[in-house]
Amino acid sequence: MLRLVILQILYIFLMKTQPIYLEDSYQQEMDGVIENVLDESEGRYRLILDKTVFYPMGGGQSTDQGILECPEGKMEVYMVMMKDGEINHYVKAIMKPEIGQRVHGKINWERRYGNMRKHSAGHVVDFALYLLGYSPKTLLPLKGDHDKKPQIVYQGSVDTPLQEEIEKKANELVAQNISFSWAFKPLDEVEKQVIYLQPGLPANKPLRILTLEGVGSVADGGTQVHQTAEIGHISITQIDVHDGQTIVFYSIA
Numbered sequence: 001m002l003r004l005v006i007l008q009i010l011y012i013f014l015m016k017t018q019p020i021y022l023e024d025s026y027q028q029e030m031d032g033v034i035e036n037v038l039d040e041s042e043g044r045y046r047l048i049l050d051k052t053v054f055y056p057m058g059g060g061q062s063t064d065q066g067i068l069e070c071p072e073g074k075m076e077v078y079m080v081m082m083k084d085g086e087i088n089h090y091v092k093a094i095m096k097p098e099i100g101q102r103v104h105g106k107i108n109w110e111r112r113y114g115n116m117r118k119h120s121a122g123h124v125v126d127f128a129l130y131l132l133g134y135s136p137k138t139l140l141p142l143k144g145d146h147d148k149k150p151q152i153v154y155q156g157s158v159d160t161p162l163q164e165e166i167e168k169k170a171n172e173l174v175a176q177n178i179s180f181s182w183a184f185k186p187l188d189e190v191e192k193q194v195i196y197l198q199p200g201l202p203a204n205k206p207l208r209i210l211t212l213e214g215v216g217s218v219a220d221g222g223t224q225v226h227q228t229a230e231i232g233h234i235s236i237t238q239i240d241v242h243d244g245q246t247i248v249f250y251s252i253a
């Protein structure tokens with residue numbers, strides 16, 4: 001949905017860290033090794049690991065938080081970000097971590113699961129617009145934010161009031177408890193499957209494709225729930241139209 005998502009999808013084939021969260025969004029813990037340590041400020045460091053369950057903020061989805069445990073003690077992971085093509089774990093630690101050190105990582109699952117539900121809800125809303133015939137022809141998806149004020153921004157506008165119609169269709173998809181699934185595919189296969197294609201996708205690298213069973217597929221790099229029922233009721237709280245763009249605000253319980 002977002003350029004940032006696409007960048008993340010690209011980076012994963014070049015970076016040091018195996019992103020476990022892209023394959024299994026329900027894995028909460030992992031054992032890993034520190035590959036690099038960078039100084040941030042007093043008592044704060046940036047760590048690159050060989051693998052991670054921590055989702056780096058991006059694609060409209062907020063950062064994971066949690067802890068990294070090692071024999072020397074616990075480190076608090078307060079932010080995770082893509083930087084210079086790598087997944088950086090920003091930690092607070094009493095002792096400076098060392099390259100080669102083994103760590104046990106554990107994400108704050110309550111926070112992550114909330115982010116997954118909000119992110120998947122955004123895609124359900126987007127698929128609802130697709131099923132209603134508005135997207136991608138009349139309303140072209142530009143970007144999404146699935147954090148504090150969840151919203152999807154579309155290029156274009158329509159004259160009819162959309163709020164109730166979208167909310168009804170989105171909650172039908174929730175009630176049907178449909179499966180989300182994901183897979184890595186080359187661009188030519190992605191092109192054939194998706195309901196819309198972001199510009200600038202590379203032809204020479206696999207992309208992650210997200211499918212809502214029996215509805216459609218999009219390219220995506222965030223974490224998702226397995227079943228739409230996990231999202232719960234979706235409210236379309238507001239729709240703004242200005243400068244030729246339509247912004248659909250939504251929330252979940």
Ligand SMILES: [Zn+2]
Binds near residue numbers: 001059220221222
């Ligand atoms: Zn997404």
